[in-house]
Amino acid sequence: MAVKSRIDAWTLLRVLVVPCLFLCAIFKRPIFQWIACAALFVWVCFVISKLFRSHRKHCKKMPAEQKVFPAKQETKPLTETPQEADDDTRLSLLRQVNYRIMEQLKQSYPTVAWLWEARPSSEEISKGCTKRIKLYHCDPFNFGEVTLSATGKLEIALVQMVPLAEAELQPHNDEDLEEQDIxxxxxxxxxxxxxxxxxxxxxxxxxxxxxxxxxxxxxxxxxxxxxxxxxxxxxxxxxxxxxxxxxxxxxxxxxxxxxxxxxxxxxxxxxx
Incomplete structure (x- = not known):
């Protein structure tokens, strides 16, 4: 196994500079002073180069650490258009109202049948409204007033309406079909x-x-x-x-x- 040896700055100071300083103190000659100065210069250069290398490594790591990868956004496929969703909501609300009306009417008239004179819209159902229905097999009543409140309460008032004069139904004459209608x-x-x-x-x-x-x-x-x-x-x-x-x-x-x-x-x- 290969072993990597690294020279520490303080080890170099003890090995190189300190002995030179002892030699200068023991042998007071100019040559030993120059040797001590050279050893001190080498040690200072070594410390500066080591600091410079560590600073460069730190600068190279900073951009990699600061790089932010945006989270991948999940896109949900559209299964239906907003118009289709609105139509489904309106139809669901109207069906629920129909079931509630029929449930209340059948408690007193089991064979009753009825029709809207004008169907309520989803906005009218949510805000509350009063609509009229036609009643069949519900003698003596032939109409009903359905009141829907914004809180979801439903009330039905049965009404008997008698016309002043019976109008004869005229036969409906359909126009001949045009060629483009076939x-x-x-x-x-x-x-x-x-x-x-x-x-x-x-x-x-x-x-x-x-x-x-x-x-x-x-x-x-x-x-x-x-x-x-x-x-x-x-x-x-x-x-x-x-x-x-x-x-x-x-x-x-x-x-x-x-x-x-x-x-x-x-x-x-x-x-x-």
Missing amino acids: LDRSDVKQWYTQKGIALLSALIDELNVQGHKRLTIKENGDVFVTASGKQQPVDTIPDFPPRPAWEDLCVLAREDDIAAEVCNQELTVSWA
């Missing part, structure tokens, strides 16, 4: 994949909670449910495919376990 099979499949399945699923979920088991869709996209023997409007589906494309639309819906069939001038969707 969709081919690829257009129907694209519409159903991008919009149709999501809109139908949302309508079925909401109406099922409200006690309905069937809906009909007109050629202009208007959605109706049958209550008390009459068709009641629910919503409107934008860009709904025209009548010639309904057969293809029914095939696509059945692939997603949605029962759909064409009845005269209406598309009927039912669920268990």
Whole structure:
């Protein structure tokens, strides 16, 4: 094993300088004085060089020690856009309100069904609002006032409204379809994949909670449910495919376990 020997400054002082000083003290000759001065000079140079080398090593270590490596930031992939998150939140809030309304109504009217006259927005639900609902199989009441408070309290007031005169329902005359409104099979499949399945699923979920088991869709996209023997409007589906494309639309819906069939001038969707 190789052993590295290092000369210490004090060892050099004892070995080189001190003996020279003793010689000067014993033999008082000029030559010994010059030898002592030379030994002292060598010792001083050795100490200075050693200090200089240690200072250089210290300066080289400083930048390496002070270098700071920034922490690697973890980036989380975006799974959904802010718009999609807002839509999910709004739909979740509305479903919770629907379940609470249905739960309260069924305590007194087990066969009740109802519809919103105007659905509340997520801002209205969080701040508190009063909305009207239509009631079916809830005689003698036909309307209800739903009051939502900012603290989450929900109250329902049942109302019986009797019109002064019954107005006759006029048959709805649909305009003939224009040539640009006729969709081919690829257009129907694209519409159903991008919009149709999501809109139908949302309508079925909401109406099922409200006690309905069937809906009909007109050629202009208007959605109706049958209550008390009459068709009641629910919503409107934008860009709904025209009548010639309904057969293809029914095939696509059945692939997603949605029962759909064409009845005269209406598309009927039912669920268990």
